[in-house]
Each structure stands twice: as structure tokens, then as C-alpha cells.
Amino acid sequence: MTTVDSAVLVEREAGIARITLARPDRRNALGVGDFADLHRALAEIAASAEDRAVILTGSGRAFCAGADLSDVVPDAATAAIMRPINEAVRALHRLPQPCIAAVNGPAVGAGMSLALGCDLVIAADTASFAQIFVKRALSPDTGSSWLLPRLVGLHTAKRLALLGDLITAEQARDLGLVTEIVPADTLLDTAADYARRLAAGPPIALALTKQLLNAAFTTGFDDALDAETAANAVNVGTADMAEAFAAFREKRTPEFRGR
The missing domain is CATH 1.10.12 (Lyase 2-enoyl-coa Hydratase; Chain  A, domain 2)
Structure with a gap:
């Protein structure tokens, strides 16, 4: 196992790199420094010929509760805060290897963006998704405004973003956001099966x-x-x-x- 500082853990086995967001006490909400570490981990994977497929998941009962900005200086410039966050999201989007989101629980705000930024989304039956930004008096970020209309169409994207409602894994699958739903205790095994198939590809x-x-x-x-x-x-x-x-x-x- 390679441990990246803060909340990002990387494990490697048989050509598969598994990234685990590991702040279970905060439902894996990521601070600005954690996003910087995620960016570094993704850059390292992108440059590795040994890493043939990637799994992104969360520890504990949540996938990712979004960005944790509790330690941000109140008067910090928004652009400065978002720079390392956007770099991580950009690295995920540009990752050459196929990437699977193994969504083990709530994926909200930036957490939903990270899940949708992967190529396949395998959800546990306990997973849920929300564009929670509006409930925090924010607009979508971390790529959601680009991803959602392409994945579900403009009006459905507006419904998700303007209302910010939590949707179940089944509802997300019906919208085309989720590839497959599996029992929670088989989630990582299912994601690994997909990853092995992809790792064996060209x-x-x-x-x-x-x-x-x-x-x-x-x-x-x-x-x-x-x-x-x-x-x-x-x-x-x-x-x-x-x-x-x-x-x-x-x-x-x-x-x-x-x-």
C-alpha cells in the first residue's frame, strides 16, 4: 500500500490501483489539502504503465460528502481555494486509465462530481447522490455543471441542481448515472471484477x-x-x-x- 498524506490511500494489486477516500469520521469530506493529495495520486497513476485500471471508493459508510472547507481562512479568495480542487477533478477527467467509482454510500456535492467523473459507476444498494450545492447557497462546482447535462439531459440536470434533492441508487440508475447496483457487501468485489476486465484490455x-x-x-x-x-x-x-x-x-x- 502507498499512503498519500491526509485522506487519500492508494493500494495496488495486479495492475489495479484502488484509491480510498479515508476520512470516515467526516463522511470522507475532503479538505483543500486532501484534493491536492488526490491530484498527486492521480498524476502518479496516470504516469504509471503498471496501473491499468483504477477504482475510486470511500471508507466507512460514505463515498464522499463533498468538500470540507471548515479550515479555510474566511477571507481567502475563492479562486485560490478552488485551484487545487479543480486540479484534482481535471486529473480525474484526463486520467488515461479507465476508472470505476465504487460508491458505497452518500456521494453528495463534490463527492457526486467525483463519482460521475469516473468511467463506470458501481453503486451499493445503500448509495445515494445529491447536488447539494444549492442547499449551501452555492452553485455547482467540481465539474457538475458540465457532467450532468451530458449524462441526463438539460432539464433533468436542472431539476437535480436547482432542488438539490437526495436520490437513491435506483433513481440514479434510472437516470443513467449508475452502471450497476449491487449489495453493499459485494461492492468492492464487483468493482474489482470490472477493473480486472479493463486491466486486461489494450x-x-x-x-x-x-x-x-x-x-x-x-x-x-x-x-x-x-x-x-x-x-x-x-x-x-x-x-x-x-x-x-x-x-x-x-x-x-x-x-x-x-x-
Whole structure:
């Protein structure tokens, strides 16, 4: 286990990096310094060829209760406070490896943003979600205003953000925010199963696929075709593609190495 200072723990096993938000006494609410540590952990994972898939989860009964700003100096500039927070969110969005949120309990405010910033969201039946910002007299941050309309449509995003109501895991799944709901005691095993499948995949193709899909709502169709062509020009030159075709011919499981 690699321990990153404060509330961010990173464990590695068989190509899977598991990040645990570890402030259970505060329902894993993250201080500004904790977000900086999360950014460093994500940057380290992004640069590692050994880390092939990522799981993000919380300790105790909550996933993440959002940002903990209790230790922020009252007259501190908002931009200065948000800079390290946004850097962590940006690093999660740009992470080349596929990332799974294993949502074990409430994911509210910035915690909901972190969950939705992952590529797959596996929720325990005890999980819940809320855009709680408005109930704190705040507007959405940590990427929620960008993520929500793309995931659920504009009017549903407005309902979630303007009312700030807590929704269940089942309601989140019905809206398309959750990939799968499982019993709480099988959450990490289920997330690990997904992570193993992703870790066994071709890293370069997976990273390029994430880039293409993340750009889908801001890219015109013709530009998307060009980007797909450019991505596959890279893929065609990889040893992983040669391995994929060889494995198909030989009727065996391919072994991808990320090159």
C-alpha cells in the first residue's frame, strides 16, 4: 500500500490501483489539502504503465460528502481555494486509465462530481447522490455543471441542481448515472471484477477511446471522424493490435502489454 498524506490511500494489486477516500469520521469530506493529495495520486497513476485500471471508493459508510472547507481562512479568495480542487477533478477527467467509482454510500456535492467523473459507476444498494450545492447557497462546482447535462439531459440536470434533492441508487440508475447496483457487501468485489476486465484490455486503445468519448459533445461529426482515424492510426501501429489479431487466429485470450 502507498499512503498519500491526509485522506487519500492508494493500494495496488495486479495492475489495479484502488484509491480510498479515508476520512470516515467526516463522511470522507475532503479538505483543500486532501484534493491536492488526490491530484498527486492521480498524476502518479496516470504516469504509471503498471496501473491499468483504477477504482475510486470511500471508507466507512460514505463515498464522499463533498468538500470540507471548515479550515479555510474566511477571507481567502475563492479562486485560490478552488485551484487545487479543480486540479484534482481535471486529473480525474484526463486520467488515461479507465476508472470505476465504487460508491458505497452518500456521494453528495463534490463527492457526486467525483463519482460521475469516473468511467463506470458501481453503486451499493445503500448509495445515494445529491447536488447539494444549492442547499449551501452555492452553485455547482467540481465539474457538475458540465457532467450532468451530458449524462441526463438539460432539464433533468436542472431539476437535480436547482432542488438539490437526495436520490437513491435506483433513481440514479434510472437516470443513467449508475452502471450497476449491487449489495453493499459485494461492492468492492464487483468493482474489482470490472477493473480486472479493463486491466486486461489494450491500454492504448482504451485511453484513446476515453479521449474520443469525452470529446463527443464538443466535437462536430466530421471532426469526430478525423479523430477516430487519428486514434486508429496509432492503434494500428501497436504491438497490442498485432497480438489481438494473433490471438483471434489462434483462438486464445490476448495478452496486451500497452505497446
